[in-house]
Amino acid sequence: MNTQMILSQTDPRPIYVQIMDEISRRVALGDWQPGMRLPSIRELAADLKVSVITVKRAYLELERSGVIVTQQGKGSFVNQEVSVDDVRMQELARYLDNAARVAAAMGMSHDELVDALADYTNR
Amino acid sequence: MLAIKCSNVRKTYPHFALQDVNLNLAEGTVMGFVGPNGAGKSTTLRVIMGLVHQDAGSVQVLGHSMPAAQRAAKWDIGFVSEDMRLYSHRTLGFHLEFLEQIFPKWDKPYAAELLRRFDLNPEQKLKGLSHGQRVKAALLTAFARKPRLLVFDEPTTGLDPVARKLVVDEMMRVMEDESRSILFSSHNTLDVEQISDSITFINQGEIVASQDKESFLDAWRRVRLVVDDTFTLPNCNSIVKTQRAGHQMVLTVSDYNEGFAAHLTQAGASVTDVERLTLEEIFIASVEASQAGQHAIQGEAA
Amino acid sequence: MSDTSPTIVRELIKKDLQIMKVPSLCYWLGGIGAILLAVFFGDAAGTIAFILFVSVLFGAGVHAAMQTVTEERREQNLPFIMSLPVTISDYTVAKMSANLMLVGTIWLTLSAASYVIFIGDVMPKGTIPFLTIILVAIFLAYVIILATTVVFQGLAPAIIAVVAANLGTQAYIWWISEFHDVRSTVNGMEAVWNNTYLTVIGLQVAAVCALIAFTFYSQSKKTEFL
Structure with missing residues (x-):
């Protein structure tokens, strides 16, 4: 195999x-x-x-x-x-979870993180 | 079903002692046996093979009591140790024929296949072979017996990466059969981490940990903290090592759980990162810790 | 040795015989050569022939014991042998059998052949019992060396045993030759098997048996075997 x-x-x-x-x-x-x-x-x-x-x-x-x-x-x-969508979401969730944790440790607020992410999607 | 069961095995020498060694190898699994030089790995493996008789305690291998029933047990064990040499003035083919006469289960086509895979020439005398070829030849003589248990004492020491991969691949091929088991000692923590189902860690003649690999690796973490000047570390047994530089602190933890981070946060630290450790890092951390006389590993046989 | 494993012991013996095949044949031919030398040039080369003959017998034994026991350990072949389904007693049976068979065959055939020098009146037949003592003493010396190599395994004890057995045998033979019963008969024209000869030969044979028994006993007491 x-x-x-x-x-x-x-x-x-x-x-x-x-x-x-x-x-x-x-x-x-x-x-x-x-x-x-x-x-x-x-x-x-x-x-x-x-x-x-x-x-x-x-x-x-x-x-x-x-x-x-x-x-x-x-x-x-x-x-x-x-659900293939769910599986995809789960994969994405890992990265988002990481980002959220790092942001929290750096003291970023929720809005700051969302803005930062928006910058990336607009690139 | 256990392939190997050692209970409270003791063996005392003038300058070294195996102390109450307990070790269980489940059938169908691979156990990596690690520890510093002189920790007692080879002695333990020799006791398991019946070549050194324990002073106290019992050793069961494939259901046979060692050393008394070593003949019955060894029909089904392939043993290769680092200090084992084949007859240097004889060809590899001489050895293969010799073993074929002895072992009814000897698998000739498989031996031929291994000769090809390991790139060995049966016509060649052992004295003309390189170290790597000799190791591969010795391992071949164990594999082709098709034993239920393989006991290897540092099988990959001194091998180049390609040869090492060949050996490790062959060991994993053995594991396709769930009635076969492997116990091997190694200083190559990458190999151990990759193919072992359980890990047994020995230091100064004592088993300091023996449990399944996933829980063993999971139990250890490196925790990075940012702390203020007034922070004092809560007293905790599972912290094996503490390093501090300015406002950053790095803890090596042997018994990590989610509560641990929360505990630190309560104490006023902010946890920036929780990292897993490689087996090599765990190995070094616990040996250093035990040398420093600290409380090392908490995990006992799970 | 009730619990030995016949097939493997047989294979182990076969392996040792195979390894010792060529050197043994050389020693045997050397021994035959020495006997022929004595038969045809006995007057001129008698001493040389005797020294050659004794050296060949002694050498065959030393070579066999050192090669199959000491060398096997020094070359780290022992873990390979002990990875087979054998116990210490199997190993001992195999080593002792291979050695005694091999050296015993050489010793027995050459010893028997050596009596041809007594055909005719070249040598006084009174020497036959004394020669027999020498031959058995050489075999005893070999068994001492074999027992030492098997029990102690190391190179140093083996060398000490070889040197001690060699010098010891010479001193011992000289000592026996000074016995009155020996001196009075050794140059006679007829072989006289008096009690002294029979007792000495009997004691030598007993010593051979005792050494072999001792070897098995001390091997069975070992708790460490590598």
């Missing part, structure tokens, strides 16, 4: 988050259709050369956020009811 997933060593995020993002992105782009069967945890671990527990954690978190569903003994599938 070769999923062509490439993980980055310079990415500061933990590997399980990278795997989650990669899968979410594939779902968001429509490359992995709702109902599609995912590689088993062991298959993906062997393919990516990362530990089973890391892939397991990524699958668990994806399940929690509703991107995939796992059926006992059958495997994991892209959620039939997955």
Whole structure:
């Protein structure tokens, strides 16, 4: 099994988050259709050369956020009811969350942050 | 089902002692065994292999009691240690034939495939091989036994990045079969972090942590704070290291949870960043902390 | 050794025999050469032939023990062997068997062949019992070296054993040769197996057996094996 997933060593995020993002992105782009069967945890671990527990954690978190569903003994599938928009929003949410935290630490107000963001979208 | 179970294992030498080593390796998982030089990694692995008899405590490997039942256990273990050499005046092929005679499960096509993948020539005598080729040859002799348990003592030491990747890839290929398990020690924290399901950390003959990798890495954080002049740090066991420069403060924390940041905020600091640590950073921080006689790692076997 | 593993022990023995095949053949041919030298040029080269013969017997034993035991440890092959499904006692059985088989065969065939020098009247037949003592003493010296290498493993004890066994055997043979029962019969025309000869040979054989038993015993007491 070769999923062509490439993980980055310079990415500061933990590997399980990278795997989650990669899968979410594939779902968001429509490359992995709702109902599609995912590689088993062991298959993906062997393919990516990362530990089973890391892939397991990524699958668990994806399940929690509703991107995939796992059926006992059958495997994991892209959620039939997955809203591609939601998945996209979730991806965006991570960046926004980061921005909000940094802004707060710098003492920026809500309006200042919104203005700063507007500057970027208008560029 | 446990592939390895060590309970309160003790072994005393004049200048070194393994103290109450407890270590559990679940079947179908990879355990990375880390610790500074002289911490007791090799001794522990030798006890597990039955090559050194413990003074006290019990060792079960694949359901066999060690060292008494080491013969039965070793049919299903592939062991390679850093100090192991094949016969230098013999060819690699000589060794492969020798092992084929011994192990009924010896997988000849797989051995041939590994020769190709590891780029080794069976006609060549061992003395003509480079260090990397010798290590790969020794590992090949373990892999092709198709054992249920692989025990590697520093399998990637001295290998170039390409050879290291070959070895790590092969270890992960083994893990496609959920009845097989791997215990390996390494100074290469990147390898350990990448492929281990659990991490066991040993220092000065004592296991300081042994738990699943995700929780182990998750428990550690570097917290960056901006503080005012009057700020005093609340007393807390989980702070392993404190650095301060002007109004900035950096804490290394071994038992992090969400409440910790809130606690600091209440004390008057503003938390600017909470970062994860690599295994290497955790390794160094905890060894430094234990050398400084501080309270190091809280996490016990989960 | 009730709990040995026959297949692997057999493979381990085979491996050692294979490694020692060529050198052993060389020693054996050297021994035959020494005997031929004594038979054909006994008058002129008798001493040289004897020294060559003894050196070959001694050398074959030292080489086998050092190569299969000491060298294997020095070259760090031991962890590889001990990664196999074997115990310390399997290892000991394999090492002792391979060595005793190999050196025993060389010793036995060359010893037997050496008696050809007594055909005809070249050598006084009264020397036969004394030669037998020398031959068994050389084998005893070899077993001392083998036991030391197996039990102590290191290079230094092996070298000490070789030197001590060599010098010790010479002194011992000289001592025996001074016995009255030996001096009075050794140059006779007939082989006389008096009680002194039989007792000395009996004690030497007993010492060989005791050393082999001691080796197995002390190996079984080891708690550390690398």
